[in-house]
Amino acid sequence: MVSHVLRAASLAAVLLMASPAKAQMIVGDAMPEPLAGAGDAMRGRAIIIDRQKGFCLLCHAAPLPDQRFMGNLAPNLAGAGARYTQAQLRLRIAMPSHLNPDTLMPSYFRTAGLYAVAMPYVGKPILDGQQIEDVVAFLMTLKEPAP
Amino acid sequence: MKRLAVLIACLSGPVCAQDSKSVSFDKRSTFDLMKPETQAMQRDDASNPAMLWVQEGRALWQAKAGSTDKACQDCHGDVASMKGVATRYPAYSAAQQKVVTLGQQIQFCRAQEQKAEPWTAEARPVLALSALVGLQSRGLPLAKTGPAEARAVAEGRALFTERRGQMNLSCAQCHDDHAGQSLGGAIIPQGHPTGYPIYRLEWQDLGSLERRLRNCLNGVRSEPWPSGSSENVAVQTYLRERAAGLPIETPAIRP
Numbered sequence: 001m002v003s004h005v006l007r008a009a010s011l012a013a014v015l016l017m018a019s020p021a022k023a024q025m026i027v028g029d030a031m032p033e034p035l036a037g038a039g040d041a042m043r044g045r046a047i048i049i050d051r052q053k054g055f056c057l058l059c060h061a062a063p064l065p066d067q068r069f070m071g072n073l074a075p076n077l078a079g080a081g082a083r084y085t086q087a088q089l090r091l092r093i094a095m096p097s098h099l100n101p102d103t104l105m106p107s108y109f110r111t112a113g114l115y116a117v118a119m120p121y122v123g124k125p126i127l128d129g130q131q132i133e134d135v136v137a138f139l140m141t142l143k144e145p146a147p
Numbered sequence: 148m149k150r151l152a153v154l155i156a157c158l159s160g161p162v163c164a165q166d167s168k169s170v171s172f173d174k175r176s177t178f179d180l181m182k183p184e185t186q187a188m189q190r191d192d193a194s195n196p197a198m199l200w201v202q203e204g205r206a207l208w209q210a211k212a213g214s215t216d217k218a219c220q221d222c223h224g225d226v227a228s229m230k231g232v233a234t235r236y237p238a239y240s241a242a243q244q245k246v247v248t249l250g251q252q253i254q255f256c257r258a259q260e261q262k263a264e265p266w267t268a269e270a271r272p273v274l275a276l277s278a279l280v281g282l283q284s285r286g287l288p289l290a291k292t293g294p295a296e297a298r299a300v301a302e303g304r305a306l307f308t309e310r311r312g313q314m315n316l317s318c319a320q321c322h323d324d325h326a327g328q329s330l331g332g333a334i335i336p337q338g339h340p341t342g343y344p345i346y347r348l349e350w351q352d353l354g355s356l357e358r359r360l361r362n363c364l365n366g367v368r369s370e371p372w373p374s375g376s377s378e379n380v381a382v383q384t385y386l387r388e389r390a391a392g393l394p395i396e397t398p399a400i401r402p
Binding site: 051055057058059068069070071072073097104106107110114115116117118119121124126 | 309310311312313314315316320324325328329330331332364365368369370371
């Protein structure tokens with residue numbers, strides 16, 4: 001029961017705790033304010049393929065011919081940069097649970113309302129603001145839809 | 148087609164809505180997903196590394212131990228008398244007034260009947276004896292749980308469907324909702340505990356169901372349930388109920 005109560009915390013509180021210095025605003029289905037400095041697409045690519053950092057390819061396929069063992073639990077990332085704006089992608093990485101509470105996709109910037117987190121990760125987001133900006137920068141380069 | 152009623156507990160949204168849905172699938176052992184070479188290794192006892200532990204288990208079954216100087220065999224006779232036992236674990240133990248795993252029952256016998264020095268939960272002799280006792284039930288279907296296990300099953304089901312860890316995923320999201328799909332290079336199995344203890348190729352070792360659960364919990368970056376805790380046993384009891392009817396494969400090979 002305790003965990004349920006914890007998870008019922010309002011999103012506003014989630015956001016405040018996730019980023020005490022600067023509360024992030026969600027506007028519609030987007031997060032217009034950058035979480036850190038300008039993103040670097042090459043760093044973003046490295047995070048996406050790293051199975052300890054982004055581990056995106058566990059679930060998603062992506063147009064990265066050098067990558068093997070991509071999952072099929074989620075949409076292909078090809079064309080993500082054409083389907084969405086930067087601000088929409090930021091929300092879809094940082095807090096996808098805002099758009100779909102049932103989603104399988106982890107909320108990479110979320111630290112509150114989680115339950116039984118292993119000690120080393122308590123209070124830490126999966127990716128920090130700069131890493132999320134980097135991932136978004138890489139996704140913005142994916143303009144071609146999947147064949 | 149067996150129906151599994153799955154309660155999706157309160158999810159992460161701002162409103163704590165209690166939702167329920169049911170999932171149905173043909174129960175399948177992970178064996179069916181394995182490469183033919185790995186299946187062949189499990190089918191042939193001569194090439195199954197777990198048989199080394201079974202041999203050790205046979206020696207332990209006959210070895211007198213503790214201040215009573217009794218062997219398992221002195222109370223139970225030939226190990227063949229253990230046929231069917233592993234189909235019923237985890238099981239309620241009247242003597243211990245709780246639901247226990249097969250490993251915990253073996254430990255209990257060692258303490259109560261042999262009065263011998265305890266082994267730790269995943270010590271090699273416990274795994275060896277569990278493999279030996281499990282083998283006696285190979286091919287028999289896992290039994291459904293009874294009223295004495297009902298509470299543990301309910302607690303286990305709740306834990307199975309509860310989101311946890313930094314990844315905020317539940318067991319059910321992978322093993323009920325996405326079984327058969329690819330997570331990176333692995334096909335997500337339904338997660339049935341039919342082969343424990345297993346020889347896992349990734350471990351290069353024989354290991355318990357608890358150890359396997361720790362792997363999944365580490366994967367979602369969640370605190371593992373303490374060894375022997377009621378939560379840990381409850382999840383294992385729910386897994387047994389969920390898998391009821393599937394044949395025991397102990398000691399199985401897994402990738």
